[in-house]
Amino acid sequence: MFKLVVSDLDGTFLNNSGTFDVDLFNQVYGEMQESNISFVACTGKQCERVEELFGEHGKGIWILGDSATRIKKDGVVVKEFTIERNLALQAIRDIESFSNDFIIIACTTEAAFVHSYIQDEYYKIVKGSYKEVIKIDSFDQINSSFLKITVYDPSGRSSLLRKHVEKTLMDQIYIVDSEANWLDITALHTHKGETVRKLQEILGVTEDETLSFGDGENDVELMSIAKYSFAMKNACDNTKNAASFITKSNEENGVLLTIKKMMDLQKQ
Template structure:
């Protein structure tokens, strides 16, 4: 019996243009609701950006901001903040390490970038954040942090992660180089797998009743919390190795077609 479907967005559910087949999704989501199956997006994107993408659809759970916040139909259900003092210290170290890195300081209200961010990089960041603001000094951010994300156009996220580990930041934070250009930093033990487990408790779904989809390094945990775990064909090798199954690529509507097949098998 299937009760819960959890999917990553970029590189998994979304195509390479950052969009999706809306007609196919409407058809699939209707099938899911008719069969009592819950749909959840679990992503590094800001919750409000995800809500923007799925505008017009209700009953969608959003585990956004690198799974640090859980929302449903516009209501914040749960969040998992990052210690502000530690976060500010991290921002200081990252900016001191390399001035050209784009640091994104994320709060419940908005994501913040430095005022001097180049326009081309601002557009890239805007693709993941609806509420995006500029400020001169990120270390003076007034709100509670939920995560820090770093964008590096030179694709050195793994190197940056190792640098921060060398600075004794192995605890109490969770760091993952989700892609070569992106590094996500959250509170310790806050990641997609852990947050989905909380969602499972909230909606009353077991691992045996869960299906998951992913492509990146930060989706490996998603493969461990679902009996039916799928890596898309374009996924990284670590996610493929952790998955129970491989499905079609993001460009081939692998997620939606697989959901439809599973529902047909249920009936």
Template sequence: MFKLVVSDLDGTFLNNEGEFERERFADVYAQMKLQGVQFAACTGKQCERVEELFEGFEGIWILGDSATRIKRDGKVVQEFTLARELALQSIEEIEAFDPDMIVIACTGDAAYVRDTLAEDHYNLVKRSYREVIRVSSFAEITGSFVKVTVFDAEGRSAELRRRIEAKLEGQMYIVDSEPRWLDITALGTHKGETVTKLQQMLGVTREETLSFGDGENDVELMQIAEFSFAVSNACENTKAAAAFVTKSNIEDGVLLTVEKMLRLQAPARV
């Protein structure tokens, strides 16, 4: 019997317009509650942006900001911080590689970007972050860092990751989730580790967990669940790590699979 469903959002749970079928999810979520199954969204999106996405649905666990923060019903449960010195050093390396890359430095309160960021790039950031503040220097940030994210329209995230690892290897967790996106968090802080902490909090085992993902940063999600599913549009590494491959994000692969799994464990009618 499964008790926890964990899903990535972009490219997995959400369609290509960044949306989901609310009525269908409402039906599935109601069935999950009846069977005592918890739902967790595990994503690079800011927790507060995810709260907007799931407005009206209570009890959802949000493992946001690249799984550096855990929130539920508006309350922060836990945060995993990145040392300030390492965050600023990584930003130096990023901007030395290409000063025009979009750097997003995140704390538990907001996402910060340079005040020179073009308006179209600022709007791109706002798609994933509700609270975005412009600064002239990232050294101005006073709160504790949780992550640094980079968007590169030219798709050089793997090359950038190798550059940062050459300078700061073994001091932080770095993943190029796709060619245009790279995330930097505290060493040992990633989706798999944060979900493991949630499992411990809930008293849920790996055998009682379903997980869904599509990107390179979802490989760890495939390892923390007995029933791990890569959507059919997933990258090859995630597919190889998954126990199963399901329908794509535009075919509602996550909800389709959860519906079927719920039927399998539904109490038999007398």
């Protein structure tokens, strides 16, 4: 029997418009609640942005947000995993030394910070994943605890940037280029897979009792924490290779339909 469902959001649970089938979700989630199955949104998005996305429909869901550096449920932060301030600022300096045209998002326990000179088109992209965004003249002014550093690169150089930063910080941070345009830096050993394991411990749930869904490079670890791991049809090759199964795409309600089918099988 499975008791926990963990799903990435962008490219997995959410469709390409960044929304989801509310009626189908309410139906499936209602059945999950009746069966005492927990639902987890595991994402790079800010927890508060996830709460905004689900609205009234998200009561009771677990959120592993900000690239799994925070565990939150019903407005209450359960755990946070921070990156040492000097290390975070060093990472930012390394990023800026590679190129000065990256969109750097410094995520803290308070908000997401961006440079005050950010262009409107890129600020809009940032707001798609972060509800609380503050413009700042220098990241050195940040006094809150750092959760992660995220980089958006319109030119798609994330892989090259990762290799550049790894030259000096490889053994001190966790870094992943989830897509050509996106890169995340968190504390060492802090990633989706490890944070899900911590949640499994909190809930007393095993890998054999877990379903997971993902599509990107940063979802590979999600495939290892669940007996029933599903890569979306639109997933990258590494995630597909790591998954136990391939399911329908994010445009076809792959996550919700698979959960429904698995619950039906479980009842039988």
